Amino acid sequence: xxxxLSGVRPxxxxxxxxxxxxxxxxxxxxxxxxxxxxxxxxxxxxxxTTLEDSENLRHNSYLMAATYLxxxxxxxxxxxxxxxxxxxxxxxxxxxSCITPMGWLNRMTQFKEKAGKNIESVCLGLYAYPVLMAADxxxxxxxxxxxxxxxxxxxxxxxxxxxxxxxxxxKDFFHLPEPVITGPATRIMSLxxxxxxxxxxxxxxxxxxxxxxxxxxxxxxxxxxxxxTDVIAASMALMENRPEARNLVNILAALTHKKPDAxxxxxEGKTFSVLKKALIxxxxxxxxxxxxxxxxxxxxxxxxxxxxxxxxxxxxxxxGQHMTQIKKSVGI
Ligand code: AMP
Ligand code: TRP
Numbered sequence: 001x002x003x004x005l006s007g008v009r010p011x012x013x014x015x016x017x018x019x020x021x022x023x024x025x026x027x028x029x030x031x032x033x034x035x036x037x038x039x040x041x042x043x044x045x046x047x048x049t050t051l052e053d054s055e056n057l058r059h060n061s062y063l064m065a066a067t068y069l070x071x072x073x074x075x076x077x078x079x080x081x082x083x084x085x086x087x088x089x090x091x092x093x094x095x096x097s098c099i100t101p102m103g104w105l106n107r108m109t110q111f112k113e114k115a116g117k118n119i120e121s122v123c124l125g126l127y128a129y130p131v132l133m134a135a136d137x138x139x140x141x142x143x144x145x146x147x148x149x150x151x152x153x154x155x156x157x158x159x160x161x162x163x164x165x166x167x168x169x170x171k172d173f174f175h176l177p178e179p180v181i182t183g184p185a186t187r188i189m190s191l192x193x194x195x196x197x198x199x200x201x202x203x204x205x206x207x208x209x210x211x212x213x214x215x216x217x218x219x220x221x222x223x224x225x226x227x228x229t230d231v232i233a234a235s236m237a238l239m240e241n242r243p244e245a246r247n248l249v250n251i252l253a254a255l256t257h258k259k260p261d262a263x264x265x266x267x268e269g270k271t272f273s274v275l276k277k278a279l280i281x282x283x284x285x286x287x288x289x290x291x292x293x294x295x296x297x298x299x300x301x302x303x304x305x306x307x308x309x310x311x312x313x314x315x316x317x318x319x320g321q322h323m324t325q326i327k328k329s330v331g332i
Contacts, residue, residue, distance in 0.1 A: 004029060005142035005177075007041035009051070010060040014067055016209040017198035020254045021148030022184035027072040029146060029180075038078035039140055039315060040068055042308075045083045045090065045132060047162040049125040063294070065304045067211065070293035081311030083136065083225040088319040092135035093128070095330055099164050100131050104157060110150065134158035137177050138165075139319050140264065149187040150197065155179035169329040185254035191225040194243025209283065212291040219280045234268045236260045248275060255282045 006026055008018055024083060030038060042064045044121070047057055062084055068080050083089050108130055115122045125132075130153075137145055137158045145155050155177060159260065162174035188198045190207040198208045206221055233239045239246050246260075249267075252275065253260040255324045267275050 002033075002036040002144060003039070003140060003142045004033075004036060004144045004146065004180075005039045005041065005137055005140055006146050007046075007136060007183070008064060009047045010044055010064040011043050011047055011055065011200055011208045012060055013063065013212050015200060015211070015321060016251065017148065017188035019071060019211060020183075020188055020251070022070065022146065023071045023073070023256070024185070025146040025180065025183065026078075029144075030072075030074065030077045033077060037140075039311075040073055040078055040080050041083050041136060041315075042068075042081070042275060043133075043136065046129060049123060051131055053232060062304050063298065064210050065308055066294045066297035069297050069304075069307070070211075070290045075307045075310065079311040079314045080307055081315045082308055085308065085312035086138055086139075086315045086319050088316070088323045089132065089135050091237055091323065092139050092326065093132040095326065096131045096135055096138075096161050096165070099168060100134075100157075100161055102128045104160060105130060107153075108157070109153060118325075130154045130157045131161070134161040138162055138174050139322060140315070141175060141322060142177050143175055144176050144180050149181055152179050152181060154182060166328075170325075173325070173329065174264075180259040183254060184250040184260045188254075189243060189247040191221060192246075193226065194245075194247045209287070212285055212294060213287065214291070215284055215288060218283045218287065222280050222283065225276070231269050231271055232264060232267040236266050239264070245272065248272065248279060252279050252282065253280075255286055269318075 004026070006022060008014065008022060014023070024036070026040060041062050042062050044057060047060070051057060065080060070073070073080060103125060111127055111129070114126060132148055133154050134157060137155070138161065145158075147155060156179070159176045162176050166173055190196045190198050191209070192204055192207045196202075200208075201210060206224055209218065209221055225248065227248065228242055228245060230242070232244070232245070232249070236246060236249065239249070248259050249263050253263045256263070
């Protein structure tokens, strides 16, 4: 059976990169999901690695549940749950910590980027984060993990941990999970600099689109987005060295379910102001209703609790079955 699992850290309103690179992929996958278990986690334990304010984290976990629903994850077709409502995540993470060589973690590029010069003062949790992520995935014996490009290395580490566990304790116990990284939006770039990733941590608000931006803000951000003065070429290959141009084409392609080359063909010879106009319209059509839905769900915490409880019950059930076997294998 196919089992899909993914998650986003509840660190505030998500941006267009999170939506197109991750959540939209999950929603599209649900459409075709027969004989498939779908688990979408709000990874609040991961958010603890960069915790600023506990009340905010509690609020942001609800906000993420509201966002998942507003983006189209139907609780009829999938389970939505909070990571901290399933204690087995941390239990399994410890077992995995005891079989994961430090050398594997030392290779993680995201840790190096996030720790930067503060390597001596960042917390152990940030370093061990990929082990917790491996536990998130393997606890449910997930087969498919839809994520953005930046998470590929972490999913590969989960595969390595699975292999190590199988060799050490129980042959063929874990399937090796597949990263699912497809479509034109696996790496959405900053609107201000086409060579850096759209990210929550960028100081400029104009570098990213938020799911709750209003109509004027969306229009302003796209109008101000960096481009070059050339017209749009006939294909992506002809715009190889134009990262900002490629990024806007990729965003429009992802939002309209088209291939980037088809978007190039449709706008060939036109200036970017023409493409930007079309992009603003599509963003208005897609994001404005989502922003409204997020607000609507945030007024109904009772319903959000209901969805999260149902998700946690299923997740705990599955996790419990697997943990019994895992503990037996390691001798505890
Ligand atoms: P995070 O906010 O780091 O928890 O990321 C949540 C999901 O969004 C992960 O699957 C990331 O790979 C994905 N993601 C984050 N930023 C981007 C981006 N700029 N482009 C595409 N996907 C992204
Ligand atoms: N580390 C992921 C990120 O920063 C979030 C995440 C945590 C995740 N656990 C996961 C993604 C399990 C997929 C599967 O984006």
